[in-house]
Amino acid sequence: VISSSPHQTTLPILRYDLAATLNSGQAFRWIPHNDDWEGVIGQRWVRLRLLPYAIKAQCVAHPNDWTWLTRYLQSSICLDAILDSFPKHDPHLQRAVQSCLGLRLLVQDPWECLASFILSSSKQIIQIRQIIQLLTESFGVPVDVPHNHPPRHAFPDPHVIARLDEPQLRACKTGFRAASLLHAARYVADHPNFLPSLANLPTIAARDSLTRLPGVGEKIANCVLLFACGHASAFPVDTWILRTLQQLYFPQRHPKPVELRAFIASHFGPHAGYAQQYLFHYARVHARINPAHSPTTP
DNA sequence: GTCCAGGCCAAGC
DNA sequence: GCTTGGCATGGA
Numbered sequence A: 001v002i003s004s005s006p007h008q009t010t011l012p013i014l015r016y017d018l019a020a021t022l023n024s025g026q027a028f029r030w031i032p033h034n035d036d037w038e039g040v041i042g043q044r045w046v047r048l049r050l051l052p053y054a055i056k057a058q059c060v061a062h063p064n065d066w067t068w069l070t071r072y073l074q075s076s077i078c079l080d081a082i083l084d085s086f087p088k089h090d091p092h093l094q095r096a097v098q099s100c101l102g103l104r105l106l107v108q109d110p111w112e113c114l115a116s117f118i119l120s121s122s123k124q125i126i127q128i129r130q131i132i133q134l135l136t137e138s139f140g141v142p143v144d145v146p147h148n149h150p151p152r153h154a155f156p157d158p159h160v161i162a163r164l165d166e167p168q169l170r171a172c173k174t175g176f177r178a179a180s181l182l183h184a185a186r187y188v189a190d191h192p193n194f195l196p197s198l199a200n201l202p203t204i205a206a207r208d209s210l211t212r213l214p215g216v217g218e219k220i221a222n223c224v225l226l227f228a229c230g231h232a233s234a235f236p237v238d239t240w241i242l243r244t245l246q247q248l249y250f251p252q253r254h255p256k257p258v259e260l261r262a263f264i265a266s267h268f269g270p271h272a273g274y275a276q277q278y279l280f281h282y283a284r285v286h287a288r289i290n291p292a293h294s295p296t297t298p
Numbered sequence B: 001g002t003c004c005a006g007g008c009c010a011a012g013c
Numbered sequence C: 001g002c003t004t005g006g007c008a009t010g011g012a
Helices: A018-022 A067-073 A079-084 A091-099 A110-118 A125-139 A158-162 A166-170 A175-190 A194-198 A203-210 A218-228 A239-249 A257-267 A272-285
Strands: A007-012 A031-033 A036-041 A044-051 A054-059
Touching: A007 A067, A018 A036, A018 A044, A036 A067, A044 A067, A091 A272, A110 A158, A110 A175, A110 A194, A110 A218, A158 A175, A166 A175, A175 A194, A194 A203, A203 A218, A218 A272, A239 A257, A239 A272, A257 A272
Parallel strands: none
Antiparallel strands: A007 A054, A031 A036, A036 A044, A044 A054
């Protein structure tokens, strides 16, 4: 591994909650170090720090431009336009937005996102991180890191996963998800246009093509569409969001899936996926909203 | 020890 | 159409 001094830049930002963005269950590879966040985007190691009106970014090789980073972080978008599109008379959503004003949706690599969420099924976020770390350390290419820095690895390419077998994947604690990951890797490796094409399809058609993969249902498909393919109305409904929606919008009853889908489509507007991310983060931080079993706060 | 986790799927109402 | 159990694994 070649090491050298970090190169850095400063991205101007208006409102950006870096911690909430990197730690709200959309990406699984960011590690906090004091005020810094370290991660790997594509083949690049990156260190980020939030300043009053900027994000300071360091990486090892000097890049020609930083478009890859501003696109990933969505640091240049107009957040107000998105927040203004939310329903005006929804105190629950407004409260969630105020609790982490500056939370953004990242734009991630579709393969890493698809693979990560295949591995997420019926796992806690902390365990998803562990599985993905094992996978990258076992099969990912080492990336350049600063001097005396622990090694970091790129997320393994679909072609690499495709040549493995199920026991090798189960050795990374993937469990019953191994077969689905292997199948997805082989399909993506054999159909290089599949994932790039999703961004240009209507959301429903893109979702239908994703759910044809074994182990990919409506929820995981919506995660890929929202977190990697630019489908702003995709609204992943997991156990957290389901209980949150029930408690906030359907007190004392349990709407059927059809009713819930209709509510989501009509209530949250064109950036429903953003609303979902605020509600998800709010529910997880303020566990009192969401006493699935026993809340940690009185 | 028990319950359940950013689910999905096949089987059985 | 909706509900249930099984699927690995390990936090809480």
